[in-house]
Amino acid sequence: MVDIATRVHNHKWKIDPIVRSLIDTDFYKLLMCQSIFRNHPDTQVTFSLINRTKSVRLAELVDEGELREQLDYARSLRLARGESTWLRGNTFYGKRQMFRSDFMEWFEGFQLPPYHLEKRDGQYELTFEGKWHEVMLWEIPALAILMELRGRAVLDRMGKFELQVLYARAMTRVWEKIEALRELPDLKIADFGTRRRHSFLWQDWCVQAMLEGLGDSAKGGAFTGTSNCLIAMRRDIEAVGTNAHELPMVYAALSETDETLRRAPYKVLADWHEEHEGNLRIILPDTYGTKGFLELAPDWLAGWTGIRIDSGDPASGAEDAIAWWRARGEDPRDKLVIFSDGLTVDKIRELHAQFSGRVKVSFGWGTLLTNDFRKLVPDDGLAPFSLVCKAISANGRPTVKLSDNPEKAMGPEAEIARYKRVFGVGDQQAFDVVV
Amino acid sequence: MVDIATRVHNHKWKIDPIVRSLIDTDFYKLLMCQSIFRNHPDTQVTFSLINRTKSVRLAELVDEGELREQLDYARSLRLARGESTWLRGNTFYGKRQMFRSDFMEWFEGFQLPPYHLEKRDGQYELTFEGKWHEVMLWEIPALAILMELRGRAVLDRMGKFELQVLYARAMTRVWEKIEALRELPDLKIADFGTRRRHSFLWQDWCVQAMLEGLGDSAKGGAFTGTSNCLIAMRRDIEAVGTNAHELPMVYAALSETDETLRRAPYKVLADWHEEHEGNLRIILPDTYGTKGFLELAPDWLAGWTGIRIDSGDPASGAEDAIAWWRARGEDPRDKLVIFSDGLTVDKIRELHAQFSGRVKVSFGWGTLLTNDFRKLVPDDGLAPFSLVCKAISANGRPTVKLSDNPEKAMGPEAEIARYKRVFGVGDQQAFDVVV
The missing domain is CATH 3.20.140.10 (nicotinate phosphoribosyltransferase)
Structure with missing residues (x-):
């Protein structure tokens, strides 16, 4: 059993990686990745980080150098042999060989593609452009890295x-x-x-x-x-x-x-x-x-x-x-x-x-x-917030999400209007988005 | 920082000593020991364990073999070189050389004397007979061992x-x-x-x-x-x-x-x-x-x-x-x-x-x-209880304690009466003894 407090206390190590494996990601990303790899191998997509909680000023909390270090570290990751064996040999949802050989061969050679990072208005603009099945694998590591760096910034001040x-x-x-x-x-x-x-x-x-x-x-x-x-x-x-x-x-x-x-x-x-x-x-x-x-x-x-x-x-x-x-x-x-x-x-x-x-x-x-550390530190500095990383365009065309909560909608206004018309979406009830 | 839960989980080690040093004891015991060593080196005293909380049936909770193992381990301890150096060289209460050379020489050769252990009415009778300055050093280790073994017995059942x-x-x-x-x-x-x-x-x-x-x-x-x-x-x-x-x-x-x-x-x-x-x-x-x-x-x-x-x-x-x-x-x-x-x-x-x-x-x-684990486990099995280890006789004569709380009084009844008369102690207010 890891003593988490000790590890956090020692975070001044040269780098204590936040994402330490290419499979430190959600299973459905890999399923979708395989599907995209087969059906849309040439689609160009841009993923972008979006902080829906504007009051959390990430660029003021998180050091850019540390952020780049973690993102660069994630880019250095390759699928380990044991991970590949597990993906190839394990049973998922009762099925063997969920991941096909052509996909696994590609994944074994995969590294996360370059990222683009800028600061704007106290937030980070972090985007990933490239083939859909490649950039989409940034979603989870990017989110996990930013969430944890924000946490570490708060924890750094504690005894x-x-x-x-x-x-x-x-x-x-x-x-x-x-x-x-x-x-x-x-x-x-x-x-x-x-x-x-x-x-x-x-x-x-x-x-x-x-x-x-x-x-x-x-x-x-x-x-x-x-x-x-x-x-x-x-x-x-x-x-x-x-x-x-x-x-x-x-x-x-x-x-x-x-x-x-x-x-x-x-x-x-x-x-x-x-x-x-x-x-x-x-x-x-x-x-x-x-x-x-x-x-x-x-x-x-x-x-x-x-x-x-x-x-x-x-x-x-x-x-x-x-x-x-x-x-x-x-x-x-x-x-x-x-x-x-x-x-x-x-x-x-x-x-x-x-x-x-x-x-x-x-x-x-x-x-x-x-991530329920609500009210456990002064100013509620570890409260979770609504950070997402979404596909914002595909082959140069903007994406749109409406969802069943207008607070979660995204996309250019004119496009949102068009989508609402096409999908017959009228007024929607708004719900607070906590996370 | 030690991960205590892990250590407790691993208590099935051959022996995880409860008392791991002769100076894992209270400072005042060493001060008093030195004083007795000088002033009363030949006084024969019996120390005895007394569980004032009869409802905690120690002999049913604590395995006799484990208890003997821990007591025997404590008997194997000798003052380590670093410990001796610390006692000799440290400043206590602003004073250097608090412990005199003759005492330190004796202490460096010291091992805890034999103990006598029996079960009676669901309790352990644990006594130490010998020279006062030797048996008195059993008090703290004996208490700590019994308290911790009782705790371990409860913790053993937990995931x-x-x-x-x-x-x-x-x-x-x-x-x-x-x-x-x-x-x-x-x-x-x-x-x-x-x-x-x-x-x-x-x-x-x-x-x-x-x-x-x-x-x-x-x-x-x-x-x-x-x-x-x-x-x-x-x-x-x-x-x-x-x-x-x-x-x-x-x-x-x-x-x-x-x-x-x-x-x-x-x-x-x-x-x-x-x-x-x-x-x-x-x-x-x-x-x-x-x-x-x-x-x-x-x-x-x-x-x-x-x-x-x-x-x-x-x-x-x-x-x-x-x-x-x-x-x-x-x-x-x-x-x-x-x-x-x-x-x-x-x-x-x-x-x-x-x-x-x-x-x-x-x-x-x-x-x-x-030791405040009150109400943290079922049946309050880790609640502290009132265990003491006291001198019960000296050169064959019983000791008496009256204290300012009749619940803490100890000694033969006739002797208590005599002491009350000699010291002019009348009726006393009773207070619950929690620990």
């Missing part, structure tokens, strides 16, 4: 024992959450907290605590795994995750006409349908509004295993999905609903109570599992 | 993360106490918690936390040191403590007549007066009742530096001392009052408020600093 007590408090908090979750019968929950984690060691601790406290779902417990491949490999648990908004966003940006734009989200899932089955067939419906997406969805999509609710009011999202399955002649009790947005223990308890028995319920717990 | 969270909670608790104490202006407080500590590593952690949180009093902080010599040596802080009840108890037991009995407590201090000065001249008045002790005290005793209040109501004890100093023409503001019984943060705050400015106030914080 050895203050640090140890900080971690003692944070551990106690995580454990109390786990104790509360233990009370929920037939709970299924996974760690989705890589991108905005406090640190790698901390995420690893949280995963192990979940494993001990809730039990491995492979052995009848409630903990279904982690989205983090490195931790999944090291702790010998399931790596989980399916797909994300970047697929419909880029597919949509590449559409020439309103009609192809309207069909883009379904084209994404049609491609996915060819490649994956079972629990990997999870709909992510909210990129351009869940309601319209479900109404216009082709019938074959109702046959998919489940849905992931990632914005808006989660209960209404799930009720909409249930109504939609019923309307399409599907039994919701056979369907999986994965909640993954803004989860707290109370929210999990509430959704679990509302939906258990009506659908198969599962949770992907992110930032408030792996 | 790795449960353990880590247990320590996280306990650390948070200690730190919150320190944060509260930080608010008290001109506080002076030392660690007196060796004998009933949770464990050596934990005491060491608590001392370091006090040092970081309150600051070293040598540099203007509130933390004045630790009674534990090994920790004082390793952490380079003051070793503190003066004398204890065993001196008047044995001197009293050796008295042939009521008259010599009555004078015994003053004889102790007269011997001490010859050997020590300054801050080592601290009266411990309660062995046979503080009130009578002060009334009958010789005038020279009022010239001593201070008093230690170790039983009864501490505020009345201190008020009695103040009145006594005034009556003897001393200015209480020049006097030191050390509170060392049953201290909690609230009690410290209260006594500090009542006596600051009127006398020099200081605190010797014991069990609730180094």
